[in-house]
Each structure stands twice: as structure tokens, then as C-alpha cells.
Amino acid sequence: MPLALWALVVGAFGIGTTEFVIAGLLPAIAVDFDVTIPVAANLATSYALGVFVGAPLLIIAGRRTSKKNMLAFLALLFVIGNLVTAIAPTFQVAIIGRLITSLTHGAFFGIGSVLASEMVPKEKRVRAIAFMFSGLTVANLVGVPAGTWLSQLFSWQVTFYTITAIGVITFIAVLALIPGTPKPEARSITHEFAAFGNAKVLLAMGITILGPAAFFTSITYIAPMMTETAGFSEEALTWLLMVFGFGLFVGNWLGGRYADRALMPMLYATLLAQAIVLFVFHFVATSQIASIICIFLMAAFGFATVSPIQKLVMDKAKAAGAPTLASAVNIGLFNLGNALGAWLGGMVIAFGLGFTAPNWAGGALSMGALVLAIISSLLDKRAAPALQPQGASTS
Known part of the structure; x- marks a missing residue:
């Protein structure tokens, strides 16, 4: 580099x-x-x-x-x-x-x-x-x-x-x-906002909100989940969060290394894997060993989506003419997703669904992000024939 x-x-x-x-x-x-x-x-x-x-x-x-x-x-x-x-x-x-x-x-x-x-x-x-x-x-x-x-x-x-x-x-x-x-x-301010009227840019930003929000839904309430359900001491929370941080580090490396080769397949795989881990976490949170593994994996798969999503938004916004503004706004949307995750996790707990409920709620968010990613790819495939020169072979 x-x-x-x-x-x-x-x-x-x-x-x-x-x-x-x-x-x-x-x-x-x-x-x-x-x-x-x-x-x-x-x-x-x-x-x-x-x-x-x-x-x-x-x-x-x-x-x-x-x-x-x-x-x-x-x-x-x-x-x-x-x-x-x-x-x-x-x-x-x-x-x-x-x-x-x-x-x-x-x-x-x-x-x-x-x-x-x-x-x-x-x-x-x-x-x-x-x-x-x-x-x-x-x-x-x-x-x-x-x-x-x-x-x-x-x-x-x-x-x-x-x-x-x-x-x-x-x-x-x-x-x-x-x-x-x-x-x-x-360029005029109007031009800077042009990208936000593009459906593909908005879909990519939707993935930004839902994807990382999935693991944030769980990690926000990891303290009561681990102490009340898994039986960890409060002192153990420090190193459990270090496990989460290590997962972020590995996930960032994973996303950067493989998304250049196949961005959308990488995004499909990590969003689906994140959802599966969170759904499993809901059922195995009573096990300390399983909880440690799930904390690491949800962080790894969750953060593996971040740089690919950022690149996806930049690509779509570049085509619409305002990559820098869209890129910066997208960072704010990550934070908005964090807020959404924290709110949703708190809501399912408040409804009496238990401290493990944020896990399946986060899994649902990750599946929502996967659906948006698939829709985005379908729009790209539909637009591809129109971009070919007249008379060009589509085979």
C-alpha cells in the first residue's frame, strides 16, 4: 500500500x-x-x-x-x-x-x-x-x-x-x-445532490443502514446478555469486548482482501453469514464457549461488509456524478444504522422477549440488507443490455 x-x-x-x-x-x-x-x-x-x-x-x-x-x-x-x-x-x-x-x-x-x-x-x-x-x-x-x-x-x-x-x-x-x-x-450544490435521486445509490445506502446495524443490535446489549444469560462475570466483559474488537479487525481484513475480486458475491456471503451467526447466537447464548465464538464471528462477518458497502456506494454515486458527498453521507448512515440497531434491540427486550432477542432482531436486519443487495444486482443486470452498443452480441 x-x-x-x-x-x-x-x-x-x-x-x-x-x-x-x-x-x-x-x-x-x-x-x-x-x-x-x-x-x-x-x-x-x-x-x-x-x-x-x-x-x-x-x-x-x-x-x-x-x-x-x-x-x-x-x-x-x-x-x-x-x-x-x-x-x-x-x-x-x-x-x-x-x-x-x-x-x-x-x-x-x-x-x-x-x-x-x-x-x-x-x-x-x-x-x-x-x-x-x-x-x-x-x-x-x-x-x-x-x-x-x-x-x-x-x-x-x-x-x-x-x-x-x-x-x-x-x-x-x-x-x-x-x-x-x-x-x-x-459545480452547483444541486449537482452535488444528484446522486441521492438515483435508485441504485439509495439501495446501496439502505445496505449501509441495515448491514452493520445488525451486529450493533446485538453488541449494544452484550453486557446483560452475557451476565444474565451466559453467566459471565462483569469483569469478563472487558475481554469479551476485546474478542469483538479482534473480530472487527479480522472482518475488515477479510472484506478488503476478497471484495476486490468479487464485490457483490462477497457482500452476499458476509450478510448471509452474519444473519446465520446472529440467529444461532439467539439459541446458544446460554453456552459461554458458543457465545465467545458467536461474538467473534458476528463482528468479523459484520465488519467484512463495511469497506465493500462503502465502495459500492462510491461506485453508484460516481456514475451519478457526486461520489465524494455520497461517500461522506454514507459514513453518517453507518452511525444511523448503529442508532437503529440500538433502538431495535432495546425494543425487543422491552417487549419481554429476553436479553437474547436482539440477536434474532439483528439477524433480520442482515437479511433485509441481503435482499437490498440482491435487488441492486438485479437492477444492474437489467441495465447492462441497455449499455451495450446497438448490434452487439449479448451472448
Whole structure:
């Protein structure tokens, strides 16, 4: 992989760490600002909302700026946001810091995905996108535990100062490693939104919402599921989540390695496998060994879909004329899918269906994503004859 891709990996690592580490810092933050933990959780909620809203706004605002300069600006914004959170004298200022930071998330991954695919030969494009997303998986494996440890050893502010330093490294790496990119042609805002009227783009985005949401439906409620049903101790949750993080890492490698060869078959296989694992998990959650295996497999198959889905959206949006905006918005849709998964899992539990119910609910979401993927392929096949020159053989 080109050395320039490492700038994107470092940025992805910092973004992943700042997004997910907040869960381990909430008790300390709540005490520091004298608020309840549910109120402190607004630091996570505000971030998620900022990701969804910020991506299209920043892409539209920077549509006449080169990709390299835009990434440098986003890295700088990331530094400012985390620094504001670290030095925040009040909870309200900390929220503002989180909102500033969240604005970089969707746009960075969106622009980074397009840039990564442009840096490598056609047959390695999904692998390049997956390589960038590896920073996100390593953040779950290393960044989040390390950030939580720093908070316990020193303070939660030290964690955010450290993440700020990662942002500075990203800024320097973008300037030093990423080659200059041309300034894009001036286009109207209407043109930027053209892709969102395309049925194939919307289908791909539907897969984005339903696919990864499937494993998020389960993992959101993994604590009560494992302690109440499987009989694990609360202390075991830390390494169970590490098993999940390792599954994300393996799945990202799997998706990047094989989707370049056959994107849609890879997507069919991983979505179906994810559904099967989740359905099985519902019935075997009383077994500790089976639960460990299912946690790993649902993470692996679930995250194996991420880089292929991102590439699918980029391909469909490129044909419609707005790949960068669609790519960035698609990152926000991943977060929307996470919210959908958490809501659905909570709903089936609230209906008295038990702590294992989120598993079959997630399996249903994965099957829904598979149906959308099949419909997308059927539309492509129907359109293929129309693209052939008149008189060309269809054999």
C-alpha cells in the first residue's frame, strides 16, 4: 500500500478512539461535572448527531477545495474539538468540543475513501479502503482500552490531550505524505445532490443502514446478555469486548482482501453469514464457549461488509456524478444504522422477549440488507443490455 495511506490510517485511529472511548470515561466525566451518567452520555449522543449532520455540510462547503487541503483542514478541526473538550470548564463547553470533533468524522472517512481508492490500481481499491478502516478497528483493540487506562491512571482530560496529539500527527502526516490533489471543478450544490435521486445509490445506502446495524443490535446489549444469560462475570466483559474488537479487525481484513475480486458475491456471503451467526447466537447464548465464538464471528462477518458497502456506494454515486458527498453521507448512515440497531434491540427486550432477542432482531436486519443487495444486482443486470452498443452480441 502507498505510504500516503498511513496518514489516513492514523486519522482513522484517532477518530475511532475519540468516538468509542467516551463509554469508558463517562463515570469520571459525570463526577467531574457533577452530572448523572445518562446526562454525561450526551457527549456520545451529540457526537453521533454531529457525524450525521456534519458530513454533508462540510463536503458541500469544501466542494471547491482539493482533497488534500480538505483533509488537512479536517485534521485541524479534530485537534481543536478534542482540545476544547479537554480544557472544558463546564459540561456545556465539553459538548461543544464533541460537536466540533464530530464534524470531521464523516467528511474525513468520505474523502479518505475516495482518495484511498484513487491511490491504487483498480483491482486493489476495496483493499485500500479497508486499509484506511483498519485504523478504526485498531482503535477498538488498542486506542479505547489505552484511553480508558489513561483516564483511570491520570484523568479523562489526559485521554483527550493524547487524542489531540494524534490529531496533530494526522495533520502533519496529511501535509507530508499525501500528494497534491487537483482543485475540483466548480459545480452547483444541486449537482452535488444528484446522486441521492438515483435508485441504485439509495439501495446501496439502505445496505449501509441495515448491514452493520445488525451486529450493533446485538453488541449494544452484550453486557446483560452475557451476565444474565451466559453467566459471565462483569469483569469478563472487558475481554469479551476485546474478542469483538479482534473480530472487527479480522472482518475488515477479510472484506478488503476478497471484495476486490468479487464485490457483490462477497457482500452476499458476509450478510448471509452474519444473519446465520446472529440467529444461532439467539439459541446458544446460554453456552459461554458458543457465545465467545458467536461474538467473534458476528463482528468479523459484520465488519467484512463495511469497506465493500462503502465502495459500492462510491461506485453508484460516481456514475451519478457526486461520489465524494455520497461517500461522506454514507459514513453518517453507518452511525444511523448503529442508532437503529440500538433502538431495535432495546425494543425487543422491552417487549419481554429476553436479553437474547436482539440477536434474532439483528439477524433480520442482515437479511433485509441481503435482499437490498440482491435487488441492486438485479437492477444492474437489467441495465447492462441497455449499455451495450446497438448490434452487439449479448451472448
